Each structure stands twice: as C-alpha cells, then as structure tokens.
Amino acid sequence: MSRLFVQLGAEGFLLGVLETLYMTVISTAVAYLIGLPVGVLLCITDKDGLRPMPWLNRVVGFLVNILRSIPFIILIVALIPVARAVVGTSIGNGAMIFMLTVAAAPYVARMVESSLKEVDRGVVEAARSMGAGTFAIICKVYLPEAKPSLIAGAVISTVTVLGYSAMAGTIAGGGLGAIAVTQARPSGAEDVIWLCVVLIVIIVQVIQELGAFLARKTDRRLRAGAKRASKAKKISK
C-alpha cells in the first residue's frame, strides 16, 4: 500500500467521491436549467417545428455546435480567464462547476432537442386541433410525452459530466480526478489511481441503474407490454 493511500484514508477517498458527486450534480442541474429551454427552442423553431423560425434556429444551432466541437480539455484552458471574470477565481469547485456547465449545456440542449423530436407529430397536431397554444403544447405534450427519453438523456448527460469533472479536476478543482492525476500520478501511487477508477465506475453504475429504473417507471408505453410479458411467462410456467 502506498504512502498516499494511507495518508488519504477512507476519509480522503470519501471526500473525493463527495466532491465529484457534488460537482457533477450541480453542473448537470445548471446545464439543464440552460440546456432544457435551449433544446425546446431548437425543437420548436425547426423548419418542421411548431413555430418555425429558421434564422433563430440556425444561429442558436450554430452556437451550440461551436461549443460542442471544442474538446473539453481545451475549453477549460480557454475558459480560465472567463471563469475568473464570472466566478472570481479560476480554481476550485466553483470555477469547475462554471466550466462544466458551459461544456454541458449545449450537449444537454441537443439531447433535449432529439428527445422532443421523437414525440409523435400526430399527437402535437391533435393538441393543436384542440386549440392548444405553443406554451401549452410544450408543457403538456412535448415534455410529458418525452419524459422517459428525457430521463434517459439526463443519465447520459450526467455520466458525461462526471467524466468531464474528472478531467477538470486535474486543472482546477478537486474530486476523484484530481486525486488520481495531481496527487497519485506524480508519486506513483498506482493503488490510489486504481481505487479512483473503481469508485468512478461504481458511481457511473449507480447513476445508470437509477436512471434506467426511473425511465422505466415513468414510461406508460412499456408498462402494458411488461405486464403482458409477465403474464405470458406465468402462463408458460
């Protein structure tokens, strides 16, 4: 066992896990605060959307694409002065949450857009025929009907942010990434690195399972199928 491993102890690793979770959850949540409305905007202003606005759609889509195409590790470096201006510092968890949010929000926007576009156009048309306005259709048709898909997208986004947070940890903040890269690597404490890996894998698994469970539980389309399947199983027994 390496000296660093002993030094960190259970508390050190637990702190790493909590910091990682904290950054991931907060960044994802803020990214959704921004990405969800942007995703909705992208969906409804599309040329086949509810309120086609080709120009607005193209401009927002372009901005989203630019942010998405910058590799995260480069984005961090580029964002250091911006973080200093916005959060007041370029290191620490606050700065990291800012960077993660900037990176994740456009990603989330695309995720949301693609989930909403899966919603059956016929259902939207039916709502229009009843006299529903744009806002009502977004709140009562698009978002509820896309809920299972949105949850599945949120899981993917969260896991992506988690991966980013480990990367960001190497430059600006704490968490398991920082432990593995800035502390363990220089001292050659491989056991620490591997434990960090295992802990991250466990966190990802838990998020994944939790998300899948939630998506399944909320999806009314699957329920009937599942019931039928379980009934069929019973009969075949």
Place this chain on the structure above:
Amino acid sequence: MIELKHITKEYSSQEGTTLALDDVSLTVRDGEIFGIIGLSGAGKSTLVRCINLLERPTHGQVFIDGEELTAIGRKRLLFLRRNIGMIFQSFNLLEQRTAEGNIRFPLEIAGVKRRAAEARARELLELVGLSEKAKSYPSQLSGGQKQRIAIARALATRPKYLLCDEATSALDPATTDSILQLLRRINRDLGVTIVVITHEMRVVERVCDRVAVLDNSRVAEEGEVSEVFSFPQSAIAKQLILPELIRSAEGIGGKKLRLVFRGETADRPIISKLAIECGVTVDILYADTKRIDGKAFGHMVISLPEGGEEKVRQFLEGQNVAFKEEV
C-alpha cells in the same frame, strides 16, 4: 355551417410548387354528416385541415358559422378550435396519460376546473362505452378502444363540429362498423355536424348524408350520397363507386342497363318478373346487392335483348326501378 370558398393550397419545395388543393368550394350544413372521398393524394387530408386551419390555405376563405377563420387573430382562432373536434387515423392519444387523462386534456387547455373536467370525462367515457377503461393507458387499449377514447376527447369541449380524418382506416371491418355507429349516434343524439374524410366507400355509404368526390386537388362531384352512389357522373366517382361493375361491363357488346336498388324495390323478384311479363331473356352481367336494415341496396347490370328494349324500359319504369343505360 362550414363554408370553404375557393380554397387553394400550394406547397413549395426545392423541386417547385405542388398544388394540393385547386379552387375547392364546399358547404357543410348544420346537422349533417358530410363525406369527402378520393384516392390517396387527392388532397383530402389537406382539405380537412384547412377547415380548422391546421393548414393555412394559400388562397381562399374559410367560414365557420359566418365568421371568417382566415381573417381572425391567433387567439380567437385557438378559441374557436374548441368548437371543432378532430379525430385521426392513428388516434394520436397522449401515450403518457390514461384514457381519462386524455379526455381531460382539451378541458385543461380550455381552463376548465379539475373537478368539472373529471365529471365531464366520466360522462364521455360512458358515452363511448369505456367507463371501465378510465385508468388504462393507450398502450393497453385496442385500436377500436383508442378511437373511442379519441372521440370522447374530441367531444370534451362540446364542439358543434367533428372532423374525422380517415378515422376508421386503421381498423378492421367489425370495429369500423361499431365506430361508424357511434359517430351516427353522436350526430343524431348530440346534433354534432360531422365531416368524414375517407377512401373507403363503405364508410360514406353507411354514415354520410352528402358527399364530395375529390380528384386531383379538385371537387369532381358533390351531392346526396344516395344520388352520387346510384348515378355517379364523373369518371373518378364511377371508378371509386363502381369499380367491379365497370370492369364487368367492359368488352361485352350490346346494350346494357344498370339497375339501381335503393331500398324501395327490395324483396321483389324483379328479374324473373321481367322475364315473364316481357317475354324476354336477360343476362345478368354483374350484381352487387346488400341488405341494410332489411332493405336491399345495390346495382345490377343486365344486357338487353335485341328488340325487347322498349318493353323492358316500360316494365322497369312501371316497377319503379331506377336504371341507367351503360356503354
């Protein structure tokens, strides 16, 4: 009353403009069931969507009860749409809501209080005969049940009009019949004026009072169903209504008569009587007769014997059988 005046709808794409509707004018009277038939691509679906402005016509005007829909603001339009229910071929229910939740949906949009909406939903579930399915999700319902829920939902805001876009096209014949019966009941008991879009002649035959035949983006023919179905004038109407008959008559020489049975001539052995009384022999080239409510409806094509023509005509007129010479 729904009035469509000189409706033209063009779609422009990179390949140029396509004309979906070409100067279509129609009037749907209050209390009737009006059918619009045509082959796919004839513009039926576009036409029905022009009634509630889901599609905005390129030219022309839409009037509902005298108010010009094509001239009013968005807010007023959204309000007036509550007076025009609509059902679809693919039902278009909200998958994540129960049957009852689906029926409540238009009421929520109309700002009806939850309690009142629930009561109304129960009423409608009873009307469509699915009270026990209130808590079921669409994925647990059959096609016919889904369409019943969709009908209940379309009627939730007590609309004066109901638009049906190929509402039975995804259903089997027995289910189609039960849905058509339900539509008839809604028309009769609730006084809802219904517009039915379909490519199935059966549907028009069974429920419609009047019909318009759409062909190539234009109205080819319009009139009472009994009239149009007995004596179609336009080529497309003949093709749609009398397909087998036209084929059967092809290539056979001699004069032919098409007899039309419209209920009143049922249960009388017309042909044998004709043979006996006129002393002629006739060949039956085609016959299609069905019984609806104990009356016979259908067509029969007979070939006329040489020389006996006048006698046969007189006989048929005397028997009150409608007929038409076919070439």
